Amino acid sequence: MLLYLPLRSPVLATRCRAFRAPTTPIPLRPRPPARRSLPLPRQVKMAWEDMLHDHHPRSRQPPHVRQVVQTLKASVHQGDKGLPPSFSKNKEHLQVVLGTGDSPARGECSTKIGSPDLCGSVPSVSFDICLPQKARPIKLNPSLLQQNREKRKEREQAKISNQNMRLQPGMILLKNFLKHNDQVEIIGQCQRLGVGSGGFYQPGYEDGAKLSLQMMCLGKNWDPQTSLYEDIRRVDGTKAPQIPLHFKKLVEEAIQASHALVQQHTGSSHPVKAELPNMLPDLCIVNFYSNNGKLGLHQDKDESRESLDQGLPVVSFSLGDTADFLYGDSRDVNKANSVRLENGDVLIFGGQSRHIFHGVLRIHPGTAPKRLVEETLLRPGRLNLTFRQF
Numbered sequence: 001m002l003l004y005l006p007l008r009s010p011v012l013a014t015r016c017r018a019f020r021a022p023t024t025p026i027p028l029r030p031r032p033p034a035r036r037s038l039p040l041p042r043q044v045k046m047a048w049e050d051m052l053h054d055h056h057p058r059s060r061q062p063p064h065v066r067q068v069v070q071t072l073k074a075s076v077h078q079g080d081k082g083l084p085p086s087f088s089k090n091k092e093h094l095q096v097v098l099g100t101g102d103s104p105a106r107g108e109c110s111t112k113i114g115s116p117d118l119c120g121s122v123p124s125v126s127f128d129i130c131l132p133q134k135a136r137p138i139k140l141n142p143s144l145l146q147q148n149r150e151k152r153k154e155r156e157q158a159k160i161s162n163q164n165m166r167l168q169p170g171m172i173l174l175k176n177f178l179k180h181n182d183q184v185e186i187i188g189q190c191q192r193l194g195v196g197s198g199g200f201y202q203p204g205y206e207d208g209a210k211l212s213l214q215m216m217c218l219g220k221n222w223d224p225q226t227s228l229y230e231d232i233r234r235v236d237g238t239k240a241p242q243i244p245l246h247f248k249k250l251v252e253e254a255i256q257a258s259h260a261l262v263q264q265h266t267g268s269s270h271p272v273k274a275e276l277p278n279m280l281p282d283l284c285i286v287n288f289y290s291n292n293g294k295l296g297l298h299q300d301k302d303e304s305r306e307s308l309d310q311g312l313p314v315v316s317f318s319l320g321d322t323a324d325f326l327y328g329d330s331r332d333v334n335k336a337n338s339v340r341l342e343n344g345d346v347l348i349f350g351g352q353s354r355h356i357f358h359g360v361l362r363i364h365p366g367t368a369p370k371r372l373v374e375e376t377l378l379r380p381g382r383l384n385l386t387f388r389q390f
């Protein structure tokens with residue numbers, strides 16, 4: 001059973017996650033520009049499909065989608081006139097995607113309080129990890145001074161990757177491992193999946209208390225009431241979205257880089273795969289922490305007995321704001337070690353570190369790189385993805 005312990009509370013709390021599942025990502029097909037002469041339902045369908053399958057965040061929709069989005073906005077506004085019946089049940093999702101509904105406040109969950117969810121309620125509106133386009137600040141051309149500052153920062157970031165660390169046997173920190181383009185892609189994908197069926201929601205405990213983060217699952221859904229990973233989500237019968245292939249490739253590269261680091265630290269005769277076994281991820285838990293988000297000390301132990309016994313690693317990607325990450329051998333916060341996880345960092349814990357207690361003590365607001373925030377419109381906060389093999 002996987003337990004989260006609130007950092008300052010002696011009470012054990014069960015980790016609670018809910019999931020809804022959109023379709024498997026389909027590569028973007030080139031489409032001719034939408035023609036005004038097309039009947040509205042056709043245009044709606046095209047835009048809808050493109051938005052669902054598009055690999056880009058809303059800020060970079062192709063022109064033909066953007067054009068139809070305007071028509072859609074008017075249609076939603078006029079009470080769905082012209083929308084095919086199948087869209088009306090998706091109206092709230094459509095509003096979120098189009099930015100026509102009530103947007104959640106900064107860093108807040110948009111789930112309606114009091115509505116039934118997994119621990120008593122199903123989220124009715126998904127949480128968007130990116131701010132709506134309209135909230136985007138007006139961007140002035142950066143001065144030469146600012147440009148130089150940005151360049152210096154990027155050079156410093158590149159140096160940081162030399163600060164990779166073997167924190168303890170089986171536990172590796174790869175600094176600034178995810179490159180800017182990968183970060184943009186990951187955020188875009190998480191946004192798209194997160195606003196769709198199976199997307200983010202703020203899990204809660206049975207007593208009504210909520211965790212201080214938003215969550216969604218990929219690959220399989222984790223059921224907080226049974227502490228099991230399941231193909232079909234019990235509350236709505238949907239399947240979890242697949243883990244995008246690009247994510248899996250990055251996990252593979254991170255494990256390879258960790259093996260090289262272990263080798264470097266321990267010498268040529270050291271069996272690196274005994275210290276840190278290979279892992280093929282089929283599960284991913286995605287967390288979004290707003291400025292005051294946190295996560296109590298816990299162990300990840302709901303994966304299969306074989307996976308746990310072999311010490312198959314958990315691979316964790318950090319994006320956005322910096323977090324103070326705690327880890328140690330016990331649930332005692334005072335005895336825990338702390339390490340800063342910054343944007344682009346990858347943390348791996350497997351082998352004899354697979355059962356560490358870990359959690360997030362705090363988020364450092366405003367520490368995400370400006371360029372990333374401007375390009376993706378990522379909300380203030382931190383996005384974390386933990387990959388595991390069942």
Ligand SMILES: O=C(O)CCC(=O)C(=O)O
Binds near residue numbers: 300359384
């Ligand atoms: O956000 C993090 O760095 C840790 C997340 C985590 O431990 C989990 O989802 O199980």
Ligand SMILES: [Fe+2]
Binds near residue numbers: 298299
């Ligand atoms: Fe965890």
